Amino acid sequence: MSADNLGSSGSGPRRYCRAAAKSGHAQCDRALLRLHRSRMSMMTKESAQRYVGGCLCGALRYEATGEPLYAGHCYCADCRKASGAGFVPFMGFASSAVRVSGQTRAFRSKSAKGTDAVRNFCPTCSSLVLGGEVGKDAEITIYAGSLDDPSSFRPTIAIFTRGRPAWAVIPPQLKMFETTPS
Numbered sequence: 318m319s320a321d322n323l324g325s326s327g328s329g330p331r332r333y334c335r336a337a338a339k340s341g342h343a344q345c346d347r348a349l350l351r352l353h354r355s356r357m358s359m360m361t362k363e364s365a366q367r368y369v370g371g372c373l374c375g376a377l378r379y380e381a382t383g384e385p386l387y388a389g390h391c392y393c394a395d396c397r398k399a400s401g402a403g404f405v406p407f408m409g410f411a412s413s414a415v416r417v418s419g420q421t422r423a424f425r426s427k428s429a430k431g432t433d434a435v436r437n438f439c440p441t442c443s444s445l446v447l448g449g450e451v452g453k454d455a456e457i458t459i460y461a462g463s464l465d466d467p468s469s470f471r472p473t474i475a476i477f478t479r480g481r482p483a484w485a486v487i488p489p490q491l492k493m494f495e496t497t498p499s
């Protein structure tokens with residue numbers, strides 16, 4: 318039995334390439350390149366950002382993959398009422414990038430544009446977790462306070478800044494919009 322069969326002849330690709338090092342064996346080079354590429358693509362998949370979170374009791378959970386389309390703070394009066402806080406931190410994703418598990422209880426109100434604004438709560442613990450019609454709308458909004466790791470939230474914009482109370486302070490690095498960017 319050769320050392321190779323025992324798996325003791327050194328680490329991975331080098332074993333294949335002893336011949337390549339000596340002779341410039343093209344087949345070995347190509348095999349190495351393939352190995353390298355497959356490892357790189359695995360690493361890329363593993364390092365894709367995931368945003369995971371849910372409600373206070375744990376019954377309503379979500380997972381979003383990739384980077385958000387937009388991220389910011391909303392200072393509108395409806396978000397203030399719905400959350401009981403000075404603003405709601407949000408991240409927008411294509412709904413295809415978001416997986417939701419557990420029941421949601423939706424509340425609909427008219428948005429500034431006159432369309433339905435849908436806010437989703439956990440029916441058990443009443444946490445405010447998601448925006449948008451789950452399973453219907455093209456985009457879903459995740460409220461960043463519900464993230465398991467809230468430090469991963471990187472807001473860039475502040476919307477509906479007009480009419481906010483003085484104590485609802487806007488971080489200086491956020492780009493401000495009296496209503497929305499569009």
Ligand SMILES: [Zn+2]
Pocket residue numbers: 372373374375376377439440441442443444
């Ligand atoms: Zn809950």
Ligand SMILES: [Zn+2]
Pocket residue numbers: 391392393394395396397405477
């Ligand atoms: Zn709002």
